[in-house]
Amino acid sequence: MRHVGLLQHKYIIRIPSYLRITRTVATRIGASYFTTLHSHLITMKHQLNILKLIILIAIISAVITGCSKETPVSAPDPTTTGSIVLEFDNIAGDRQLELNSTVPYQNALGEKFSVTTFSYYISNIKLQTATGETYTVPQDSSYFLIKESDAASQKITLRNVPSLDYTSVSFTIGVDSIRNTMDIAKRTGVLDPANGMYWSWNSGYIFVKAEGSSASSSNGSFRYHIGGFGGITSQTINNIKSIIVPFGNSAATVRPTVKPEVHLLVDVLKIFNGTANVSITSNPTVMFTPYSTTIANNYRGMFSVDHVHND
Amino acid sequence: MKTKLQYSSLTLMPAQCVRASAVVLRVCTLILCSVLLVSCSDSVQNTLDTPTDVRLAVPSNFPPIRYNLAANQISTDGFILGRTLFYDGTLSRDGTVSCGSCHQQSSAFTHHGHDLSHGIDDKLGNRNSPPVMNLAWQPHFFWDGGVHDLDLFSIAPIENPVEMDEKLDNVLAKLRSSPKYRSLFAKAFGSEDISTSRFLKALSQFMLMCVSSQSRYDSFVRHEGAVLSERERLGRTLFSQKCGACHSTDLFTDFSFRNNGLEQRTPFDSGRARITLQHEDIGKFKVPSVRNIALTAPYMHDGRIRTLEGVLNHYRFGMKVTPNIDSFFIRQGKNPGIDMTDNEAQLIIEFLHTLTDTDFTTRRILSEQ
Structure with a gap:
């Protein structure tokens, strides 16, 4: 049995800042209060304060205990397996992404827009440990379509994952060339062309689809359908992007009894903002054109890990 | 009317450098292929409305077939389903346009007299509708070769806003609600399941049989x-x-x-x-x-x-x-x-x-x- 040191620092997640104190600090506060308390015990007028204090201590303790990870985690053991959840939380800068939001978002060029569709493929997922071990999700189970319009699609559960302490995840944004060219009989589930993420006139999947409305566009809307796997008989653009997203100071401790949840943030603003800022006015519609590579290069930076729960 | 068919002969490839087991495997495969291609040599292409034995034959003056028949074996019921779909306006948004609208048999499955394809709501496409003919030999489809597999072809005219302007998932939903189609799919594929793959492969089966080799x-x-x-x-x-x-x-x-x-x-x-x-x-x-x-x-x-x-x-x-x-x-x-x-x-x-x-x-x- 051992503690996973990294994780003991994770108890302040999503606690309001005025409650962000460590257990040590909390104990010190409590002790000093009790010391002070003793000299005032005889004074009835302080009874109300004591009551308040007890309630305060109780609340602080409850909050700290509730969020701390004091439960020891068993040692990694790749002979056993567990599950891990990847949550894709779509955001727009410092706001949660909300489809058809009446309060517009704004890109780096100051153009205001709302989003009506935001969907993307995640595939070929691998998990890595700090010591160089890699777990590759079996190929046939490694294709996911994340849609902002479908909450259930935003949580991916990977099962039968070896019990290790994972520190990063890597994946492809889009669909590899093999899946872009294989027999239709094998294209089931999210790879079914009936899902609307497929170009019929130029066989291939749309990797990332972002649509919305914007006063900056001459026709009032923008439509970005980004794909391109490199072509079959003739070489053409390849927008398949593979990225690695580190978990930061956390590890995801997959165990038979621990199912970590990796909370990824996916920032739709990064479609517009990057090494080249995309103008809705200049490019209201981008599909299978050379400019699509600019958007693909931008959106490879839209993923980050916010935190990891090990529950 | 009887139609005389010709069949290509298959030649064994030299196998000196292949292990014996591989040779056996290859011979078995060739035999299977031969059975597939030649087994109907005594039969005739059925010209009745309800065919009993639909098979794709390779005319002897044609090159080898490109389509992967092994992944979509043509059956009589699959062909009939494909033919029914080909001529059904259900595949379009408002039920008015079928594949056969722009691919008319009398004009060798083209849209005779139309410079550009003429689709839903009288909208015009930007290209001339090509013939549905000898597709088993075609390595790619459309004037620009944008589709590499016949099984993936049919999605394009269905979803093109100036052709049939429908969504594939909606077509499937309409077919699933039809007792006639559930029955036709069951006959062709063994169960009533109506999937993208079955739908497209049935259409392929009909189109593959559109062979012109009798001039x-x-x-x-x-x-x-x-x-x-x-x-x-x-x-x-x-x-x-x-x-x-x-x-x-x-x-x-x-x-x-x-x-x-x-x-x-x-x-x-x-x-x-x-x-x-x-x-x-x-x-x-x-x-x-x-x-x-x-x-x-x-x-x-x-x-x-x-x-x-x-x-x-x-x-x-x-x-x-x-x-x-x-x-x-x-x-x-x-x-x-x-x-x-x-x-x-x-x-x-x-x-x-x-x-x-x-x-x-x-x-x-x-x-x-």
Whole structure:
């Protein structure tokens, strides 16, 4: 049995800042209060304060205990397996992404827009440990379509994952060339062309689809359908992007009894903002054109890990 | 009516350097393939409305099939389902446009008389509707080759806003709610499950059977009785010399993408470059087969030429110096084109008429029932 040191620092997640104190600090506060308390015990007028204090201590303790990870985690053991959840939380800068939001978002060029569709493929997922071990999700189970319009699609559960302490995840944004060219009989589930993420006139999947409305566009809307796997008989653009997203100071401790949840943030603003800022006015519609590579290069930076729960 | 069929012979490949087990495996595969291709050699292609034994045969003057038949074995019930779908307007948004609307059997499965495809709400496409013909031999589809697999083809006209303007998932939903289709799918595939794959493969089964190989020319080259006149034979020689570099083999196309010096029009159609995004592919289109060419006017990717004489006149006098014009047409000291006298042009046209296959355009099992 051992503690996973990294994780003991994770108890302040999503606690309001005025409650962000460590257990040590909390104990010190409590002790000093009790010391002070003793000299005032005889004074009835302080009874109300004591009551308040007890309630305060109780609340602080409850909050700290509730969020701390004091439960020891068993040692990694790749002979056993567990599950891990990847949550894709779509955001727009410092706001949660909300489809058809009446309060517009704004890109780096100051153009205001709302989003009506935001969907993307995640595939070929691998998990890595700090010591160089890699777990590759079996190929046939490694294709996911994340849609902002479908909450259930935003949580991916990977099962039968070896019990290790994972520190990063890597994946492809889009669909590899093999899946872009294989027999239709094998294209089931999210790879079914009936899902609307497929170009019929130029066989291939749309990797990332972002649509919305914007006063900056001459026709009032923008439509970005980004794909391109490199072509079959003739070489053409390849927008398949593979990225690695580190978990930061956390590890995801997959165990038979621990199912970590990796909370990824996916920032739709990064479609517009990057090494080249995309103008809705200049490019209201981008599909299978050379400019699509600019958007693909931008959106490879839209993923980050916010935190990891090990529950 | 009985139709005589020809079959290609399969030859064993040298296997000296292959392990014995591999040889056995290969021989077994060949036997299986042979059974698939030859088992109907005693049968005849059924011409009744309700066929009993639908099989795809390889005419002996054709090259090998490109389509992967092993992944979609043609069955009579699969063919009937595909035919029903092909002629059903349910595949379009408002039920008015079927595949057969723009691919009419009497015109060798093209849209005769329409320069551009004519779809839903009387909308016009931007290209001339090509024939549904000998697709088992085609390595890619559309004028620009944007689709590489026949099974993936049908999604495009269904979802094109100016053709059928429907969504694939919606088509499937309509079919699933139809007792007739649930029954047809069950017959064809063993259960009522109506999936994207089954839907597309059934359509492929029908389209694969749209084989045109019974023209007078075919009968002549296969020594089945037909004769060509002296003028037609002269025309054949001239065609081979002047057109055969691109319209090669008995499929009469090499399936390459070429720029044939058509004047650029507005809106500009970049052709193959739409798929490859390569500058050198701008204005290139797939070389079409000239089988049944007398039935499929108008001509070129946008149907801009109305007659065969007009087509030959384009190659003789009308070609423009376009950026990617095919080197075949380059002539010293002259505009690009093909040297051809009036008489030669007339002989070539007479030969082209021998490629008309009335069996194909009237074969009952390919018709709307």
